Amino acid sequence: MIQIIFVQNFNTMEGKKVRVRFAPSPTGPLHIGGVRTALYNYLFAKKYDGDFLLRIEDTDSNRFVPGAEEYIVDSLRWCGIEFTEGVGIGGPHAPYRQSERKDIYLKYALQLVESGNAYYAFDTSEELDNLRKSQEAKGMAFTYNYEVRTRLKTSLNPEYADYQERIKKGEPWVIRFKMPVNQNVHMNDLIRGEVIVNTSALDDKVLFKSADGLPTYHLANVTDDYLMRITHVIRGEEWLPSLPLHVLLYKSFGWESKMPLFAHLPLLLKPDGKGKLSKRDGDRLGFPVFPKHWDDPATKELVKGYDDYGFLPQAFINFLALLGWNPGTEQEIFNINELADAFSLDKVSKAGAKFDFEKAKWFNHQYIQKLTNKQLAEMICSVLDEKGIKCEMSYLADICGLVKERMFFLNDFWANAYFFFQSPEGYDAEAVKKRWKDNVPELLKDVKAVLSDISHFEANSINDTLHHHVEAKQISMGVLMNALRICMVGASFGPDLPLIMEVVGKEETLRRIDKALNEIKL
RNA sequence: GGUCCGUUCAUCUAAGGGUUAGGAUUCAAGAUUUUCAUUCUUGCCAUAGGGGUUCGAAUCCCCUACGGACUACCA
Numbered sequence: 131m132i133q134i135i136f137v138q139n140f141n142t143m144e145g146k147k148v149r150v151r152f153a154p155s156p157t158g159p160l161h162i163g164g165v166r167t168a169l170y171n172y173l174f175a176k177k178y179d180g181d182f183l184l185r186i187e188d189t190d191s192n193r194f195v196p197g198a199e200e201y202i203v204d205s206l207r208w209c210g211i212e213f214t215e216g217v218g219i220g221g222p223h224a225p226y227r228q229s230e231r232k233d234i235y236l237k238y239a240l241q242l243v244e245s246g247n248a249y250y251a252f253d254t255s256e257e258l259d260n261l262r263k264s265q266e267a268k269g270m271a272f273t274y275n276y277e278v279r280t281r282l283k284t285s286l287n288p289e290y291a292d293y294q295e296r297i298k299k300g301e302p303w304v305i306r307f308k309m310p311v312n313q314n315v316h317m318n319d320l321i322r323g324e325v326i327v328n329t330s331a332l333d334d335k336v337l338f339k340s341a342d343g344l345p346t347y348h349l350a351n352v353t354d355d356y357l358m359r360i361t362h363v364i365r366g367e368e369w370l371p372s373l374p375l376h377v378l379l380y381k382s383f384g385w386e387s388k389m390p391l392f393a394h395l396p397l398l399l400k401p402d403g404k405g406k407l408s409k410r411d412g413d414r415l416g417f418p419v420f421p422k423h424w425d426d427p428a429t430k431e432l433v434k435g436y437d438d439y440g441f442l443p444q445a446f447i448n449f450l451a452l453l454g455w456n457p458g459t460e461q462e463i464f465n466i467n468e469l470a471d472a473f474s475l476d477k478v479s480k481a482g483a484k485f486d487f488e489k490a491k492w493f494n495h496q497y498i499q500k501l502t503n504k505q506l507a508e509m510i511c512s513v514l515d516e517k518g519i520k521c522e523m524s525y526l527a528d529i530c531g532l533v534k535e536r537m538f539f540l541n542d543f544w545a546n547a548y549f550f551f552q553s554p555e556g557y558d559a560e561a562v563k564k565r566w567k568d569n570v571p572e573l574l575k576d577v578k579a580v581l582s583d584i585s586h587f588e589a590n591s592i593n594d595t596l597h598h599h600v601e602a603k604q605i606s607m608g609v610l611m612n613a614l615r616i617c618m619v620g621a622s623f624g625p626d627l628p629l630i631m632e633v634v635g636k637e638e639t640l641r642r643i644d645k646a647l648n649e650i651k652l
Numbered sequence: 653g654g655u656c657c658g659u660u661c662a663u664c665u666a667a668g669g670g671u672u673a674g675g676a677u678u679c680a681a682g683a684u685u686u687u688c689a690u691u692c693u694u695g696c697c698a699u700a701g702g703g704g705u706u707c708g709a710a711u712c713c714c715c716u717a718c719g720g721a722c723u724a725c726c727a
Contacts (some may be wrong), residue, residue, distance in 0.1 A: 155727050190726050255725065262724095271653065271723075304725055322657070331655050332723095339725040347727050371656060371722040394657085397721070401663080406720075449664095452676095456665055460675050479665075482720065486663045489677045499690090535690040546689085565687080611686045623688035 148180025149361045151216075152206075153351065155187045156198035159424040159433070160205050161409050162485070163366065163398040166450045170395060170478070171364050172211045173451070176470035180361070184216030185354060186227045189344045196427050199227075205421040205435075209443050210466050223358045228350050235345035238353045238383070239305045239338040243285075247382035248337060250293050250303045252283040273333045276311045302340040307348075307375065307382075309334050315374045320362075320393035320475045327374045335375055348372060352379045355390055363390045364475070367482075368406075370394045393475050396454050397482040407485055417487040421446065440540030441490075445497035449490045453483045463496060495538045503527040506534060510543040517544075519551050529633070532625040546624070550633050553642050554620025557650055561622035565612035571647055573610055574617070576603065578643050587636040592628040617646035 152168040154160060160168075175182035184206075186199055203218055215221030225231055242248035251274075253261075258274075265272035280286045284306070285293040297303055313329045337349040345353075355363060373392060380389040397406045401415060412419035412433065421443075422435040436446050448464055456479075457464075457472040464472065498506065507527040514521055533546040580599045584591055600607045611627055618630050618639065631639045 153727095157727070187727065193726060251725095253725095258725085269653075273654085273723080302725090306725095319657095325656070327656065336725050341725050344725095346725070351727090366721090367657070368721055368727090373656095396658080399720080452664065454664090458666070460666080462676060481658050483665090484663060486677070489664065492677060495690090533689090536688075538689095561687085606686090608686045615687055619687090621688085625688090627686080 146361055148175055148178040149183070149359050150175050150180065150364055151183040151185050151355070151358065151360055152213075153185040153187050153354075153365075154202055155190065155193070156195060156202065157190070157193040158195050158198055158409060158426075159420045159422075159435075160202045161407065161419045162421065162450060163407055164202075165205065165209060165211075165421055166398065166453060167364065167366055167395060168206055168211050169209070169447060169451060170455070170473070170475075173466075173470045173473040174362065174364060174475065175214070176467075177473050181214045182212075183221065183223075183358065183360075184213045184218070184226065185358070186217050186229075187347065187350065188227060188229045189347060189350050191229075191342045191344065197425075201422070201424060208422055208437065209447050211447075228354065229344070231350075231354070232344060234357070235349055235353060236338065236343075239345065239349060242307070242337070242379075242382055243305060245382065246308065248305050248307050249279070250285040250297065251279075251306050251334075251336075252290070252293070252296060252301055252303050254302070257283075274306070275309060275333045276330070279306070279308070279334055304336045304340045305338040306334040307337050307379070309375075310378070315377060317373055317377055317392070319370070319373070320391055321396075321478050322370075322394060322480060325370070325373070329374065329378070332374060335372075348375055348379065352376050352383075356380070356383070356385050356388055359388075360390045362393065364393045364395065367394045367397050393478070396479055398453060399482045399484045401485045401487065406482070415487075417485075417490075438541075440542065441494050442497045442501075442540070445494040446490070448497070449493040453485070454479050463493075491538050498534060498537050498540070501534070503531040503534065506530040509540055513544050514551070517551075521551070532629060532633075536623075536625075549619045549624065549630065553638065553645060554618075556620060557616060557646065558621035561616055562650055565609075565616055565622060566650055567609055567613070570609070570613040573605060574613060574643055574647060577610060577614070578640055581631075581643075582636065582640055584636065587632060587639075589626070589628040589632045592631050596628070614643070616650070617643045 150171045152171050154164055172182055174180070184203070188194055188199075199217065206213075213219055215223070216226040239248065243250065262272040274282075280288075283290055286308070290296070309332045310329045315327050315329060317325045317327070319325055335348055336346050338345050344350075373394070377389070380386055399405065400407050400411055407419060409419060418435050418439055420433060420435040422437045424433040424435065425431075426433065436443075444465060447466060448469070451464065451469050452462065455473070455477055458477055501509070504523070504527045507523055507530045510530070511523070511526060514526070529547055529550050530543075533543065536546045537543060577596070577599060580595055581592070584595055596610070597607075600610060612622065615622060615624070615627055618627065618634070624630060634642075
């Protein structure tokens with residue numbers, strides 16, 4: 131007979147202040163999947179005027195990466211995702227770093243042992259490895275569960291009735307959850323609806339480790355969410371399989387009425403097909419998976435982030451928000467406040483979303499266009515500094531206005547505007563081949579004379595002069611302009627040519643024509 | 653292998669039983685631009701397959717296929 135466990139009551143949340151958390155482990159840089167999880171938590175909290183906390187889950191001492199926590203904090207700040215409580219800020223439930231909460235967890239683990247919901251186990255890692263291997267050899271998987279727990283080295287095994295002695299003698303032990311047998315756990319996920327799992331398919335997870343005297347994720351997570359009065363747990367779908375355990379932990383502690391509501395987010399998938407997006411995919415697929423650049427302290431590897439690519443954080447966030455969620459309207463461009471207003475968990479999709487860099491690029495282009503010329507100038511002026519070029523901000527802003535619509539990334543500035551600051555260093559072979567006709571040198575010599583006669587060297591008069599010249603000489607405007615463009619830009623792109631000439635001035639314009647005439651030989 | 657989750661254009665998605673299945677990105681064509689980009693217009697492209705339920709199914713149910721996650725003293 132299957133016993134049925136009903137858990138979660140939606141009414142319990144009424145009238146309570148929303149409290150959500152983002153709880154990453156500092157095992158490396160945060161990748162965009164994690165950023166999206168943080169973002170959804172943030173939007174949810176903001177929408178309901180709730181609290182949003184940052185908790186660092188550093189219970190795995192082996193995987194700790196120095197600098198990762200700072201990276202997480204910096205990245206979220208860059209994205210505009212702000213916390214109301216947590217690491218770096220403090221709050222009523224401090225500390226917010228689990229390694230600093232060490233003392234709390236053992237008490238709860240022992241409480242579970244006392245209530246008969248957990249037990250001690252003395253198996254060593256080697257013994258467990260061997261068990262797994264021997265089962266594997268038989269084509270079966272080893273599961274630490276109700277079938278074996280009374281036969282292995284556990285306090286449930288009559289042969290280990292002396293377990294208290296062993297503990298006193300200093301024999302290493304762990305505490306495992308005593309998973310009930312054959313009970314259906316009914317869970318309610320805010321995104322997926324009802325999920326039912328039979329406990330017999332589950333194993334006796336370790337709650338408290340012997341290796342470092344720290345709890346595992348499951349214990350730490352549940353007790354902290356409880357102690358910190360979390361109302362909604364919004365996390366990645368990879369946690370859905372352990373939801374029954376978590377729910378059962380709440381039940382075993384007697385915290386059912388305080389249990390948060392759960393929402394498991396769909397995963398971010400690789401753009402080329404298989405599997406969830408991982409940290410290594412960035413290099414392989416040619417786009418960043420980290421918000422900011424990451425200098426790996428161990429490998430000394432430098433990994434590029436969205437900031438290095440010249441993304442605006444607002445564009446990045448807007449794009450990320452729409453990956454797995456949509457407002458149900460046709461609006462696509464949202465600032466972070468609009469996102470919060472529109473956000474709702476029931477609009478989050480169930481299926482994983484493939485990451486599409488082209489669309490991210492489109493969003494960034496849209497956001498760059500929204501910038502004023504002055505704002506854009508301030509964002510890109512450092513590239514001029516690096517090149518040792520001095521220039522007035524107002525002048526730079528004007529140039530930004532000329533090239534803005536050609537920029538998809540902040541980094542596109544120089545490639546689209548270098549010719550305003552220096553003469554071309556070379557000539558694009560394709561363009562020369564196509565636009566530098568046999569008669570071009572003749573035409574340019576003539577037009578040079580005309581240009582040098584212009585007294586007010588500004589776009590309109592340059593334009594008029596060129597038109598008159600073309601008419602008088604009965605030559606092709608296209609041929610002349612394209613050749614002039616090669617002189618001025620070195621290639622076949624860029625803003626209106628007379629404008630470029632005006633900006634660089636008469637002297638420089640004439641110099642560039644001469645230079646091209648000297649350097650381009652057919 | 654087991655457990656759970658999922659499946660609408662190439663991609664992100666809308667359509668809470670009744671629409672010519674909508675939008676956006678990509679792509680293609682055209683217009684604009686003396687160049688390139690932008691912009692504008694147009695176009696191409698989807699309900700995984702099979703069974704039900706129903707007057708009527710992308711939508712509800714079942715099966716199959718495919719994809720994904722999890723299956724550590726990691727989180």
